[in-house]
Each structure stands twice: as C-alpha cells, then as structure tokens.
Amino acid sequence: MSVFPRPFLALLGVALLPAATVAQSVNTPTPAPRVVQWTNLDSQKDKVMGLSTQRTYDELLKGRIPTPVIVAVIDAGVDTTHEDLKRVLWKNPGEIPGNGLDDDKNGYVDDVRGWNFLGNGKGENIDVELYEETRLLVKLKPLYEGKKREALPAAKRAEFDLYQKVKKEYAAKLKDENEQYMQLAPLAGQLAGINEQLKQALGVAKVDTAILRRPPGADTNPQLLALTSQLYENLKSSGLPDMDAVVEQVKTATVETKKHLDYSLNPKFNPRALIGDDVDNVQDHSYGNPDITGPDALHGTHVAGIIAADRDNALGVQGVAGPLVRIMGVRAVPNGDEYDKDVANAIRYAVDNGASIINMSFGKYYSPQRAAVEAAIRYAEVKGVLLVHAAGNESKNIDVHTHYPAPVPLKGTAYANFLTIGASGSTNDAQLTANFSNFGQKVDVFAPGVGIYSTMPGSKYGNESGTSMAAPAVAGMAAVLKSYFPQLTAADLKRIIRESAMPQHTSVPKPDDKKTVDFTTLSSTGGVANLYRAVQLAAQQTAPKASAGGAAGGR
Secondary structure: OOOOOOHHHHHHHHHHOOHHHOOOOOOOOOOOOOOOOHHHOOOOOOOOOOOOHHHHHHHOOOOOOOOOEEEEEEEOOOOOOOOOOOOOEOOOOOOOOOOOOOOOOOOOOOOOOEEEOOEOOOOOEOOEOOOHHHHHHHHHHHHHOOOOHHHOOHHHHHHHHHHHHHHHHHHHHHHHHHHHHHHHHHHHHHHHHHHHHHHHHHOOOOOEHHHHHOOOOHHHOHHHHHHHHHHHHHHHHHOOOEHHHHHHHHHHHHHHHHHHHHHHOOOOOOHHHHOOOOOOOOOOOOOOEOOOOOOOOHHHHHHHHHHHOOOOOOOOOOOOOOOOEEEEEEEOOOEOOOOHHHHHHHHHHHHHOOOOEEEEOOOEOOOOOHHHHHHHHHHHHHOOOEEEEEOOOOOOEOOOOOOEOOOOOOOOOOOOOEEEEEEEOOOOOOOOEOOOOOEOOOOOEEEEOOOEEEEEOOOEEEEEOOHHHHHHHHHHHHHHHHHHOOOOOHHHHHHHHHHOOEEOOOEEEOOOOOOEEEHHHHOOOOEEOOHHHHHHHHHHHHOOOEOOOOOEOOO
C-alpha cells in the first residue's frame, strides 16, 4: 500500500496563484531539541485533542513500578542507530550477534533485533513491490481474458468476477497514479519558488503557521493577505508545520508516485525473485535476513518513535510508552503491497519471540491468502498478544470496503485481540477527523494522526500524517497499560482502550462524501483514544478486591 496519505494535495491550487505573491520552505528533517508534541497533550489542560500522555505520567503513574514489555513493529524497517531509538530497541537475549548461527534455535540466524522477511541470505532486500491488484492481474489474465462468464464452469465464475473487478480497479489505479504524477512533478518547483518569494516579501527565514496567521505587513497588501490566509488554512488542515515541509512532502510524493508507476503497477516487474521462496507456500518461514532497517526505513522509524522514543535522554521526541518498553523490528512491508505470507510469518515471529503488542501500520484491499493471516491472528489471540492495525488512508468506509488484515474473520467469533484505529486531528472542530482517514463501525477508536512529529532515519525528526501514525499512538498506550498493569490480557487491553475513549459530538465532514455528520458515528466507540482515562480504568479494574472482613486484598 501507499503508507502515507497525501493531505498536501489540498495545496495543489497554490501553484495557480500569481508567483510574485508567494514563498517556500523545506521539511528536511534535522536533529532538534525536544519539542512539544501535540500527541502527548491533554484536551482539558491544554485544549488539544492529544492522548493526555504527559498528564498521565505526572498524575497517575508516579510511584508505580513498570515492568518490561515488547512491542513488535511490523513495517518497512527501523533505523537501529537512531539517537532516540537505540536504547529502546529489543535485543534477543538468546542470540550472539554476527556469528552466523541460530543460537537460540528459533529458526532465524542472527536475529538480534528482529527479522526481515523482505530479504535473502545474501543480505539483499526488496524495496518496491507490486500492488496486490497488479499481482492478481498477472495471475488471472491468462485464465480469463477474452472469456465469457456463461461459458465457464460454475466453480470458476467467482474467480472470473474477481478478474473483472481487479482489471477495472487496476486501470483506475493506473490512471489515478498517472494523473497525480503529472500534477506533482512540476508542483514542488512551483511551491519552492512561491515559498522563496514569500520569505523575501515577509522578511522571514521560514514561512510557518505562526507567520502565515499574522503576516508582517500583509495588512497593506490585500493580495498577499489573501494568499497567506489560504496557505495558513491549508497548512493547518494538512498538519504540516511550514512551507518547507510542504515542498519536501511534495518531492517525496513525486518520487513515490513514480515508483508506483514504474514498479508497483508494472506487470513485468518481479521483485520477489530476489528472495527465491515459493510465495504460495504459506507454511514456509525459512527465508529472509536479520537486516530490520532495509533500504527505506522512514515509515517504520517514524512509527517506532511514536510508540517508544526514549523519554529520558532529553533529545528529540518522547514516545507514548516507556521506560521499560522495547521495540522489536519485523520487516514485512515494502513500498507497494505486502504479501499475506509475510504478514502471517511476521505476526508469528513477533508472538514466538515475546511481543505482547504488535503494531501494524499497513494494509490493502485484496487478501489472496487471507486464511493464513487469520490463522496467525488467532495464534496471537491464543498467546495473549494484542494487534493494533491502521484503518487506512483512502477516506473509505471499511464496513463496505474491507481493509486487510480485516478486523473480523470470515468465519468464527470476532477477534478479542484486534484493534482498528482511525486518524484524528488536534482540534475539536470540523478538523477532528483527518480528511484521509478510513472510518466505519469496524474502526474501534480514533487517535492522533495529523502532523505527528517523530523520529526519522539518520537521527533526524519530522512530521508525517496517516492512520499509520494513529495506530502506534494506541500501541504505545497499550504498552503503557501492559507495563504498569502486567496482569491485563490482550482482551483486557482492547476493552479498556475502547471503554476509555472520549466520545465527541462534534460536527465533522464525513471523509468520503464530505457531508456533515456527528463524529461519534464514524467508529464503534465514537471516541478519541485517551491514556489518562485508560490508566484510571485499568487501575480500578486491577485494584485488589476487599475481603469479606473489609481488608483490601484479603489476609
């Protein structure tokens, strides 16, 4: 999948404005002192729709003793050398680094920090993969192209129908990506020029939201004032801090879109040959390598920082969880669409190696090996492991358009260990729902996912938006609960996070058709995740019960 949404596409109209009235800025992430992260703020004290993380540590967790918890991040890769992550990375206690042996006999050689299911034994790694629509097109076209449905055996008609659906959606995706690339390719340069002109016109080094809200001298220039007002609203809704970030985001999106056109939508591209496994054999797990960073670790590094960036080193950012929470990296998500086989193996690896919580900031709309993934989720359920999944960034109702891994199995009872998370914004107004977020009754809660500042490769920091950022916020919450209340089961964690969510009867635009609705209708709880309330609830439910004689905890 495309792991990032494109909220900055709302800024496309800026390119059409008179160049003489505009300016630029670049989100080149750089090392930074610790900054205030809105994710950690409190809706009452700070008037920001964060998780109330800091208030929770200050008021509720003082004096409580945490216990170790492992959170697996199934993603594209994690920068193991990042200054804000290196102290919080899981280390396999049974493995001796670099000796070429499977010391702990778990089936994986030198898996010191985790495992990479997107590489081979030579240390080579996959970066870009096909979309699932492309893979299905390649598989089904030779079987059904030119065929008539009525001429096929009844047993083949469902697959024929799938081919017709995939063929149509592949064509639509190809058209959409081409159109986006044609828009994006010239836009970065145009925005950069506008940005530079604005810097000169306003006499500033960076055009950020503070400058755009009250631009110096703009009150005497109506054209400039109109432009800065538009840019301010666009930046606010996108969650990006300044025009530099917009330019960098557009550059990144241009490169990503070109990759999709050249590779993810190219039926002749076969990256899986690098691994050399039988991709249809879901029982096979003996492939990969120990490189959990891979060729593009931006997404996974950002996710890992949201969960558990070092809270005690006075650098960069603070993760939701700490101080004894550790991040296990499991690489299974390429640029493009992940294989179900890799997802199933990644879940099982995390469970078997001690993870209590698994973050899954990825997804797609076809799942050919769904049974294997469902079996892995059930395996995690039996082992008491909570899975936290991003709802997706396509503004879709996932009650209608299933987003995989699906929160509900094809058969049997609902999962007791699976949470689906939508993305919310920082203000309790029309922007409370991220305009890109998927929604529906299969979404459990919403959590901060717009303009989230976190770790980036190379000991850098920067903002990203997506349900990919909302899921780790909740995974971090679950890790806090498990660390301070270790008796809680995966089912307990799910229930407490749902019951403690804060319902908001705020009028918001529905992400798909933009009609105004009550925020509470967009998920099954109608709420925004809140750590403060979750810890209060966990404390109440784990408090020793009074004995018949009245003494707490019995004799």
